[in-house]
Amino acid sequence: xxxKSLRYFVAVAEARSVGKAAQRLHMxxxxxxxxxxxxxxxxxxxxxxxxxxxxRLTDAGSALFVRARxxxxxxxxxxxxxxxxxxxxxxxxxxxxxxSLGYAVLPRLVPLLRRSLPDVELQFVEMSAVTxxxxxxxxxxxxxxxxxxxxxxxxxxxxxxxQPLRLAMPARAPLARLASVPIERLxxxxxxxxxxxxxxxxxxxxxxxxxxxxxxxxxxxRVETVHAALALVLAGEGYAVVPECAAVGRPPGVAFRKLKxxxxxxxVAVCRxxxxxxxxxxxxxxxxxxxxx
Numbered sequence: 550x551x552x553k554s555l556r557y558f559v560a561v562a563e564a565r566s567v568g569k570a571a572q573r574l575h576m577x578x579x580x581x582x583x584x585x586x587x588x589x590x591x592x593x594x595x596x597x598x599x600x601x602x603x604x605r606l607t608d609a610g611s612a613l614f615v616r617a618r619x620x621x622x623x624x625x626x627x628x629x630x631x632x633x634x635x636x637x638x639x640x641x642x643x644x645x646x647x648x649s650l651g652y653a654v655l656p657r658l659v660p661l662l663r664r665s666l667p668d669v670e671l672q673f674v675e676m677s678a679v680t681x682x683x684x685x686x687x688x689x690x691x692x693x694x695x696x697x698x699x700x701x702x703x704x705x706x707x708x709x710x711x712q713p714l715r716l717a718m719p720a721r722a723p724l725a726r727l728a729s730v731p732i733e734r735l736x737x738x739x740x741x742x743x744x745x746x747x748x749x750x751x752x753x754x755x756x757x758x759x760x761x762x763x764x765x766x767x768x769x770x771r772v773e774t775v776h777a778a779l780a781l782v783l784a785g786e787g788y789a790v791v792p793e794c795a796a797v798g799r800p801p802g803v804a805f806r807k808l809k810x811x812x813x814x815x816x817v818a819v820c821r822x823x824x825x826x827x828x829x830x831x832x833x834x835x836x837x838x839x840x841x842x
Contacts, residue, residue: 552620552621552624553584554584554587554588554591555617555620555621556574556621557570557574557581557584557585557588558584558585558588558596558613558614558617559614559617559618559621560573560574561581561585561597561604562597562604562606562610562614564604565603565604565605566603566604567581567582567585567604585597592609592613594607594609595607595609595610596609596610596613597610640669640670640827640828640829641669641670641671641672642666642669642670642671642672642691642692642827642829642833643672643674643689643690643691643692644671644672644673644674644690644691644692644693644694644833645673645674645675645676645681645684645685645689645690645692645693645694645695646673646674646675646676646693646694647676647677647678647681647694647695647696647775648675648676648677648774648775648776649696649774649775649776649791649792649794649795650694650696650712650792650794650817651675651798652794652797652798653794653795653796653797653798654694654794654837654840654841655673657839657840658694658836658837658840659671661836661839661840662832662833662836665832665835665836666829666832666833669829674689674690676690676693676695677773677774678743678773678774679773680773681693681695681699681820682699682701682704685699685704685820685821685822686701686703686704686822688822691821691825691827691829691830692819692820692821692825692829692830692833693819693820693821694709694817694818694819694837695817695818695819695820696712696792696815696816696817696818697754697815697816697818698816698818698820699818699820702823703822703823703824704820704821704822704823705820705821705822705823706818706819706820707818707819707820707834708816708817708818709817709818709819709834709837709838709841710816710817710837710838710841710842711814711815711816711817712792712793712794712814712815712817713792713793713807713812713813713814714754714755714758714790714791714792714793714808714811714813714814714815715790715791715792715793715795715796715805715806715807715808716730716735716788716789716790716805716806716807716808717778717779717782717788717789717790717791717795717799717803717804717805718782718788718803718804718806719782719783719785719802719803719804720802720803720804721802722788722804724806725804725806727806728806728807729806729807729808729809730806730807730808730809731808731809731810732758732759732762732764732808732809732810732811733762733764735759735764735766735788736764736765736766737765737766737767738766738767738787738788739766739767739769739786739787739788740755740766740767740768740769740787740788740789740790741768741769741770741771741772741778741781741782741786741787741788741789742755742768742770742771742772742778742789742790743771743772743773743774743775743778754813754815755790758790758811758813766788767787769786769787770786770787775789775791775792775795776795778791779791779795779799779800779803780800782803783800783802783803790808792814792815793805793814817837817841819833819834819837
């Protein structure tokens with residue numbers, strides 16, 4: 550039994566006539582009569598009573614009629630769902646984001662996504678400097694807002710913005726009295742850093758900056774997230790060089806200052822596996838660019 554047989558059966562049952570059903574289906578009457586007889590043979594019992602006034606369903610036919618209409622409706626819904634997902638109108642998108650970008654970017658990004666992908670289910674997953682590559686590579690998220698971009702052959706990265714560097718320090722620290730801090734003033738200071746387990750971890754940008762200015766800082770702690778670094782800054786353990794977006798939602802008692810004459814920043818990228826085939830990627834990239842503008 551296939552959907553075509555059920556469609557023919559439902560048409561005859563609704564029209565109560567093979568001739569009228571054939572007209573509705575745009576086919577000749579004899580082939581339709583053959584289809585109905587074949588279906589009755591498959592079921593093993595008559596489905597219609599042939600009367601002078603037309604075709605009337607038997608009890609067995611009535612039972613099949615209800616379920617046949619349900620089956621055709623479900624099949625139609627399935628086709629429409631597949632088309633909607635294939636054209637990017639419906640579906641599910643798992644979005645990973647670095648914690649430091651959360652407060653600053655998500656309040657702008659989420660409304661943009663709701664407008665551009667109104668029927669797409671969105672799931673948001675927090676990632677850290679240690680876990681964000683695994684989230685992308687292992688399919689735990691579809692796309693990720695990553696800082697810095699992932700440098701792996703199986704991952705595609707599209708730069709969507711830049712976050713300037715800022716120096717985080719206790720508000721009571723002497724350097725907090727300055728509007729901007731000369732980088733030379735960091736010589737010999739204690740540094741709270743993010744992990745450098747890989748060449749492209751974001752500490753490499755800070756390390757290169759310090760080397761270029763011939764400044765040496767003592768790394769006293771490595772943490773996975775910016776909010777952990779800010780907590781240790783608040784505790785007086787040292788300074789941290791973090792993205793500007795971390796200033797949104799920072800704890801009271803932590804001051805952010807520009808580094809004088811420093812124009813570098815952390816690149817923010819939309820990262821996803823190269824083998825990901827999703828119509829949601831380009832709308833997401835466009836929304837991320839607007840949110841980070």
